[in-house]
Amino acid sequence: xxxxxILAQMTYIFxxxxxxRGQPNYYRxxxxxxxxxxxxGRARTVEKYPLVIAGRYNIPFLLNEPGEGQxxxxxxxxxxxxxxxxxxxxxSCPTIYQRTNVKLEVDEWVGEGSDSPKVGSIFEAxxxxxxxxxxxxxxxxxxxxxxxxxxxxxxxxGREARDE
Numbered sequence: 649x650x651x652x653x654i655l656a657q658m659t660y661i662f663x664x665x666x667x668x669r670g671q672p673n674y675y676r677x678x679x680x681x682x683x684x685x686x687x688x689g690r691a692r693t694v695e696k697y698p699l700v701i702a703g704r705y706n707i708p709f710l711l712n713e714p715g716e717g718q719x720x721x722x723x724x725x726x727x728x729x730x731x732x733x734x735x736x737x738x739x740s741c742p743t744i745y746q747r748t749n750v751k752l753e754v755d756e757w758v759g760e761g762s763d764s765p766k767v768g769s770i771f772e773a774x775x776x777x778x779x780x781x782x783x784x785x786x787x788x789x790x791x792x793x794x795x796x797x798x799x800x801x802x803x804x805x806g807r808e809a810r811d812e
Contacts, residue, residue: 659732660773662691662750664699664722665708665794667735672796672806676738683731688724688759691752692792694770695719697777700788705805708794709785712746712777717790724752724773735776745776 666673669687677685698717699710710720727735739745749772754765765771789800796804 657729658726659729660688660771661685661725661727661732661735662693662722662752662773662775663725664710664720664775666796666804668723668794671794672804673738676734677725677731682734684728685725685731686727688726689757689765690721690755691724691771691773692719692721692755693775694751694753698786698788698790699792699794700785700790701794701800701802702782702785702788705810706802707804708791709781710775710777711781711785712748712779713786718792719753720791721755721793722775724754724771739776741776744780745778747774747776749773750775750777 663677665671667677668674676682695714696717697710697720698713699708699720701707702709711717735741736747739747741747752771752773754767754769754771756767757765791800
């Protein structure tokens with residue numbers, strides 16, 4: 649699979665939290681049992697969104713409130729239908745997160761070809777954001793880039809360690 653070739657069964661997903669490279673759930677993107685995912689590049693949202701760390705497990709949430717917060721940085725992946733289904737389940741879509749289209753400004757694209765987006769161009773992909781959140785989350789600090797190991801002091805609690 650090559651990011652410069654758009655295949656009918658592939659879908660572009662923008663990830664901004666624990667599924668990014670170097671983050672606690674990135675291994676899920678690499679697990680062939682979940683489907684196929686290929687890193688395509690880095691981007692940031694065209695519009696501002698509140699990216700907050702919230703809940704007792706310090707989960708990054710992108711609140712679906714365009715125009716608020718900051719332009720959020722993340723990564724674009726090309727995923728097959730099996731990975732898309734896995735991600736929908738992983739993100740508790742549609743109950744907690746909703747999968748919607750978002751416009752992105754491309755910062756890096758690893759694929760080459762005449763149909764590849766250029767740096768600075770606008771590109772659309774799906775993103776998992778939420779409209780179902782606690783009202784007090786609106787007063788949480790917002791971030792332009794999430795790092796589970798960042799200096800925010802809010803340690804992410806992985807699913808395996810939760811007492812749900």
